[in-house]
Amino acid sequence: MIRNLRHLRVFLEVLDTTSVTRAAEACHLSQPAVTQAVAKLEAEAGLPLFRHMPQGLFATEAGLALGARVRRALGRLDAAAAALSPRLALTTTGSQLRALIAVREAENFTLAARRLGLSQPSVHRAVSDLERETGRPLFERTAHGLIATKACRTLADAARLAFAELDQAAMELAEMAGREVGRIVVGSMPLARSLLLPQAIAAFRQTRPLLTIRVEEGPYDDLLGALRRGETDVLIGALRLPSPIADIRQAPLFEDDLVIVARPGHPLAGRGGLTLAEVAEFPFVVNRPGSPIRSLFDAQFADQAIPAPRSLIESGSLILMRQLLEQSDHLGCASRLQVAAEIAHGHLVPLPLLLPGTTRPIGLTTRIDWVPTASQQAFLDCVAQAARARTVRPYSQIQ
Known part of the structure; x- marks a missing residue:
């Protein structure tokens, strides 16, 4: 779980400047602090992120992969934070954002704390610190619980997507190290559950026997919401025409009637x-x-x-x-x-x-800016292969 936002910002400075000294100056940190931040990230990654050369520090393949994911994650998060407070992007922490997400979902500090395995005062303090920095309330206190404001929803959604991107970074680094880490979350509609997924999962398991696959079921609107929040990687099933919203991509696999x-x-x-x-x-x-x-x-x-x-x-x-x-x-x-x-x-x-x-199209739905990892792409390839094995027979052939 690569979630320390400050370490990630330091890592990007080293990546861009190829120098611990220049990164330390840009981040207003000591050189040992920068070195320690990079070392902790490398320990989490299980791979070297930089090659030490006389001209400076240059990213390894793992470092470049992590850098691309971190830029996407922080770019999304920083844009949301900047709209609330000029300093929020630099001062907020991963712990505060996880608390914010948990309270938004639970609508209660005690339930959110239990979900995170923390004390209620810790979660309350994390949200209060964010409210103090933004200069506005992030929740409305009602008789039925804590209701997220629009500002809270914007920040929490961006944070959730940023964390999903960092989870993908962890998967990619594990793949480079020859390990299977993480999980693929599939939102499945009825046709996919009975027709495509069993065959696709069986084929995927032949090359990646340990990677967890979670299949989520439910009404389309719930599955679509989970996809857009980054909780789900891909939806499989009947496509909606026209597309219900602009931030998703629909790819047809075959037609059914x-x-x-x-x-x-x-x-x-x-x-x-x-x-x-x-x-x-x-x-x-x-x-x-x-x-x-x-x-x-x-x-x-x-x-x-x-x-x-x-x-x-x-x-x-x-x-x-x-x-x-x-x-x-x-x-x-x-x-x-x-x-x-x-x-x-x-x-x-x-x-x-x-x-x-x-006749209706059956296919894949993903976030429009989603970039799959190698394992996720391999799974999508297995789904496409399973779909190619299925053809819609005309009515005359089933009488």
Whole structure:
């Protein structure tokens, strides 16, 4: 965990000036203090960051990699800090920022302290010091807890992204040293969980058996928020068109469409000439409002001026849908590829009804300025390889 901001600023001065003496002057520190800061960073990195030469100190490959990440992290943090106070960028510490983030999330000093493993007075003092430096309150005290102000949210978001960048720096340095350090956090939507991720993770594990992969699930808005805050590295699943916000990048992998499914033996199974009005008479299991599948589902009935089904179970759980369909005459509307395995195993059957205009892109969503580490890129390559193995079969091939 490379999080000492003062050491990192000293490191950048040495990197830019190639001199301990000049870095000490620029940082208003003694030469031994600069040497000690660099030595601590090298100990954390497990690699030399500089080559000592008669002309000065010159960055190693590890030093250049760390420098690039540190510039990105501090650039983001300093821009947010400068908007609050001219001196804040130079005076704030990593500990203060971690306290700020924790209080913002917990909305309570005691809960934030427990999360950080610190005393409540320590966390309160860290936030108070930041408020004193900025000259403004960072939280509104309400009966329901501490609510972050706009200034607090801006600084906390920048700090979180800066720390995410430094975590990536630690991963890169570990990779250079032949170690597996850190984790990859994936925000996964239902199709990716059942179709892409198992194959991609299995392939990734063949070359990196120890690196932790965390798969986060939840509503799209929650996953997108975690991505933008730096808590998640990549989202995998249905893309949103148009893009919901400008600071993300969406990369399509393949296209999928929707299918209506039922249990084997359902009254509509295998019937020819089936119409949308006929399926609308049955209860449905379909995704919650706001999801791409639900929007396309609703559009089918609106476009044909047919009343939508009145009896709905709103859930994105494939397991729930399968179990309910197997025990009743409910119908389900789902991604064709997501239910392909259920159809292949005979648990569900597709109804012979085309759903025009339901093709949607499936792909990757990342922050627009995110630069993956070698391990993260290797994982993305495994996801892309898994996607290439999946093709959307036209309706005629599954009848």
